[in-house]
Amino acid sequence: MAEVKLLGLWYSPFCHRVEWALKIKGVKFEFIEQNLQNKSPLLLESNPIQKKIPVLIHNGKPICESMVIVEYIDETFEGPSILPKDPYDRAVARFWVKFIDDKGSAVGRSFFHKSYEAKAELSEMLKILDNELKDKKFFVGDKFGFADIAANFLGLWMGVLEEATGVNNLVTREKYPNFCAWRDEYIDCRDNKKYLPPRDELLAYFKARFQAAAVPPYSS
Structure with missing residues (x-):
């Protein structure tokens, strides 16, 4: 089972924000394509309030909203900084x-x-x-x-x-x-x-x- 999963859509710019951050940090992850016309139980369970993508699942814990996720990735994983130091x-x-x-x-x-x-x-x-x-x-x-x-x-x-x-x-x-x-x-x-x-x-x-x-x- 992957430690990091990303629920998203391949053509979504919001999902690619998260993918970009994960790749900058060199984080291996499992991308799980979603269907917003038939939302998966995993998506509904992971983001019950908005029921939207992207959702990052790290060690079983979901994080929602693309730029919130990017900040989380920057703070959690080693690698080049995404946010400025100053x-x-x-x-x-x-x-x-x-x-x-x-x-x-x-x-x-x-x-x-x-x-x-x-x-x-x-x-x-x-x-x-x-x-x-x-x-x-x-x-x-x-x-x-x-x-x-x-x-x-x-x-x-x-x-x-x-x-x-x-x-x-x-x-x-x-x-x-x-x-x-x-x-x-x-x-x-x-x-x-x-x-x-x-x-x-x-x-x-x-x-x-x-x-x-x-x-x-x-x-x-």
């Missing part, structure tokens, strides 16, 4: 994680529901991030870390959704040059590539999903 930098990183998670639902609503209000909210979020990333390689200092992992759906998934839906004018270099430079670094960085899921597989999945016009919630 207390101020940690606070800054946590601030941007909360901002990204609070505002990030607009990304999904922009593509899945094509909401005008969501697109306006997404535009405002990107303006703020673009300003924050001016003259910066990553969110905190020059090291990829906690806040950047939290922004994975902006770094990879949003571009996939743009291509899958044919909506190509939401994020442009003319509008958001600093954000796009960060996204390029995110995708092209050699160290990051080993942690990211294959883009072509994500694209094929979401193209099929949009073509089938089936839009169930896919993560938490």
Whole structure:
């Protein structure tokens, strides 16, 4: 029996946050794919309040919420630090994680529901991030870390959704040059590539999903 289990979905950016942290730390784990239309007894038992993924189970104890799990992994396992060492930098990183998670639902609503209000909210979020990333390689200092992992759906998934839906004018270099430079670094960085899921597989999945016009919630 594996000491560490991850309940999730292969195409979920929230699950990949956790996978990324586990791989950074070199933790061996068992990935247990879930079906949110037919939730497993293990998922319902492990997260009875939200009934959502991802859930990390470590030595039989469940931990929920993706970035809470990432912090737990960082504090529990040996290996490279994910959160900054400096207390101020940690606070800054946590601030941007909360901002990204609070505002990030607009990304999904922009593509899945094509909401005008969501697109306006997404535009405002990107303006703020673009300003924050001016003259910066990553969110905190020059090291990829906690806040950047939290922004994975902006770094990879949003571009996939743009291509899958044919909506190509939401994020442009003319509008958001600093954000796009960060996204390029995110995708092209050699160290990051080993942690990211294959883009072509994500694209094929979401193209099929949009073509089938089936839009169930896919993560938490």
